Amino acid sequence: MSSRSCGGAERPDEWILRGNHRDAWVFGASDPLSGHVAMLAEAKAFGALARAGHRPRRTLMYLSWDAEEPGLGGSTEWVETHAAEQLKRKAVAYINTDNIERGLLNIEGSHAFERLVTQAADDVLDPETGVSLAARLRGAWRVAASRPGASDTARARAKTAADRSQNLPLSPLGSGSDYASFICHLGISSLHFSFGGEGHSAGVYHSAYDTWEHYTRFDDPGLAYAGALAKLSGRVVLRLAQAELPPQRYSGFANLLATYLGEIKALTERKREEASVQRTLLKEDLYRLADDPRRPRGDPTPLSPVPWLNFAPLDNAIERLKVSALAFDAAVSAKGLDLSPATKAELFAMLAPLEQALTDDRGLPGRPWYRHLIYAPGRFTGYGSKTLPGVREAVEEERWSDAERQVLTTAEAIQAYASGVERARRLIVPDAFGDA
Ligand SMILES: [Zn+2]
Structure with missing residues (x-):
């Protein structure tokens, strides 16, 4: 694991944590680097802000995990090491990403952050349709729920999505990426963002074919969705870092x-x-x-x-x-x-x-x-x-x-x-x- 942090100017003991793993089974262009480059783009932007004299109010910590693939090893060890002394007292939230490809936004995490995520998704455009990420997702959910055999969950989600005054519902977190230790072990509020469903990563996932060539031809040409991801999670990180009032709604x-x-x-x-x-x-x-x-x-x-x-x-x-x-x-x-x-x-x-x-x-x-x-x-x-x-x-x-x-x-x-x-x-x- 390696980390870089930018100490908060006013509330240094309130930490906003942002992570993505960097280890891969083979080359890992999609899993994990498609998410990792987005994270580095955010870090670069915050670095430029800091050099221009804009320090965040709270501390930002960017975490590049090793040993995710064999079993979330890097993040788990780090969380267990720093749990009692630091994380339980200081962590505000952990924001995770991992592999992405073209497609719809997928949002998972602590339900109390639905308003925060919805507002950020309203402000970032989907690279291919030109409407906001939130508007595209609301539309896609409503269409999916109208199809024969749609589940009760899908229908309930579509009903919420049809009402613009309501926040986008987040899916509950399970496991499978580095948020697991934060949320499941310590109860630190966590979010996980991705895009997917319209690329061609499925057949090459975790194989030697997950290469730069394949990724940039078939999964996310021009890395447009990596850019959208950086804009979305960067906004969430920054708003958590700068917020005067708590963003949670219950x-x-x-x-x-x-x-x-x-x-x-x-x-x-x-x-x-x-x-x-x-x-x-x-x-x-x-x-x-x-x-x-x-x-x-x-x-x-x-x-x-x-x-x-x-x-x-x-x-x-x-x-x-x-x-x-x-x-x-x-x-x-x-x-x-x-x-x-x-x-x-x-x-x-x-x-x-x-x-x-x-x-x-x-x-x-x-x-x-x-x-x-x-x-x-x-x-x-x-x-x-x-x-x-x-x-x-x-x-x-x-x-x-x-x-x-x-x-x-x-x-x-x-x-x-x-x-x-x-x-x-x-x-x-x-x-x-x-x-x-
Ligand atoms: Zn991964």
Whole structure:
């Protein structure tokens, strides 16, 4: 790993971290250098600003990771080394990129940053259509959701996208690039940006054919999307570094948590229904009738009965967060600009580490290194994300006592997070009875 930092002029102990790996299986023109050149372009631009006398208010740290391909080695070692002393206290956010190619913007990360990302994506043009990245994405999502067989998630996203007053929803983070240690292990708010879907990197990914020649002919001729990436993540980095008020907004996150919990409840219901139907079929000996009598497969293994789980602690925690989020979002929009510089700075500092409240030091069942209770890669899905992973995977794998415990642990974390949002709101609008 190598890093360069530009110390903040006013708030040097608030760090904006920006990284991309530089190791590759072979030549790595696409993976990782297409993202790495964008990162270096940003660093170059910030260097020029610094030489011209414009130091950022907060510290920018540019991180070029080694050993990503064998298992996120460089970033993981660095995060573990600096976790307790530095990162938990100082990190505001980590912004990651990796391989990209022509195509649509893909945005993943901590939901509280949806407004920040949407505003940046409104300000950068898609190199080939000439409309903003955000406008193209909103259009593409709506078209995708209109096609036969579109998923519920795609339809919900299109509905949000159709309303220009709403932020672009971020996809939850799983794993597969260097953000994993920041978000999953420490609970540092993280973002990951890429472009894709219209290049031809799929067949050459991780092979000796991932070359400059192939990349500049087929994946991103003229490196136009690398330029767009630098403009997008550079804006996000700079706005985080310069912001007077915290950019976080919480209502979108609270609503998504309710959606995630709804999915888990529906999964539990489905399992209960399946087990009950199977019990009837077994009792009436119907599998024997459905079998080929000359080649019988026999009865299936009976599904275990699904207990009634008490999701109320999570329902209550999410409901409280919805209320706190709405109050904070409204207060910061209405009154934030009128606050004194000292209160603005206090507010920013208060919310920067708040995502860490969503972690549990004991970690997820069976994998204690993964501590975030909202986002994790699935135990069996590789890179794919599982939201509310402690509860969701316990239900999927029918570990019912783990499910009960994880409901409580996750609910406690969301309650603590809501308390943080409420403290921040009281800093803007003190309660009527004076408990500011
Ligand atoms: Zn990569």
